[in-house]
Amino acid sequence: MITAVYRPRVEHLLAAWESLRGQELPAGWRWEWLVQEDGRTGVAVEVLPADERIRFGDGRPGGVAITRNLALARASGELVKNLDQDDVLTPGVLARDIAAVTGNDGVGWTTSRALDLLPDGELVGFEGDPAAGWLEPGFVLDRWRENGFRLPVHPTTLCIRRELAVLLGGWMAVPGSDDTGLLLAASVVAGGFFESAVGLHYRKWPGQGSAAGSAHYEAVEWAARMKLMGERADALRGLGMRLG
DSSP, X not given: OEEEESSOOHHHHHHHHHHHHTOOOOTTOOOOEEEEESBSSOHHHHHSOOOTTEEEEOBSOOOHHHHHHHHHHHOOSSEEEBOOTTOEXXXXXXXXXXXXXXXXXXXEXXXXXXXXXXXXXXXXOOSOOOOSXXXXXXXXXXXXXXXXXXXXXXXXXXXXXXXXXXXXXXXXXXXXXXXXXHHHHHHHHSXXXXXXXXXXXXXXXXXXXXOTTSGXXXXXXXXXXXXXXXXXXXXXXXXXXXXX
8 A cells, every 4th residue: 555645634644544454355465554755744654653564654855656656666565556645445445456456367457436525524426437347458548538538447546566567667757647647557558457346435625636726737737748648558559568
C-alpha cells in the first residue's frame, strides 16, 4: 500500500488508516503501508500510531507522482496498490484484489468500483462501469479516447503487479493524472480485471487536488497531459509489448 502525504487533514488520514488495518487477507499474505511525505515535516509520523507494518519515508518536495515513486522504490510486495491520504478502502477489497491478479491467467492489474464520498457522508455512484471480470489489453485506452478522456474504471483503485509498475516507470511524471498515465500504460501491455464490488470511497471535498475548478483542470496543461499519456500508451501498443 502506497500513500503520498502532503499537508493531510488528520481525520482523513486516520480514516484511511482505519480502513486499511481492518482488512483481512488470504492465508500467507500480509500488507505493508508505505507512507511517503512530499517534504520533510514529519507530519505523518506525528498523526499515525506506531505499527511495525507502517513504513514512513520522506523526501524533498516533488509532487504526488514523484512521492509515490519514492515509496514504490521501498516497496517489497508482489502487488502495489495506491491509497490516497483522504480516501477509504471498503472491507475485503485487498483480498479481492489479490484474488483477481493472482487467480486469473494474464492479469497484471485490477480495479474496482468506486463511490464518491461527499462531505455530508452521502455515497454516490455513477453509470458506465464495465462488466465484471477480464479486461482485454487496449480496452481501457480505447474507451478513454471514445469518452472524451474519461476512464471506464477508476485509476485510484488500481492494484498492479510491482514488476509491471516498475517496468512502466511507476506513476507518470505529470502534474496531475499520474495514476491515469500508469493505468493507461499497464492496460495495453497486460490484461486487467474489473471487480464490481465497491472497493473504495473516493472522498470529494474542497481541499483535494482534483477538486472542480482547481488548477488540475487548467485547459492547456490538461490537454498536454492527455496528449502525452495517450502517446505513451500508443507507443507501447505499437511496439507490440504484451505481458502474460
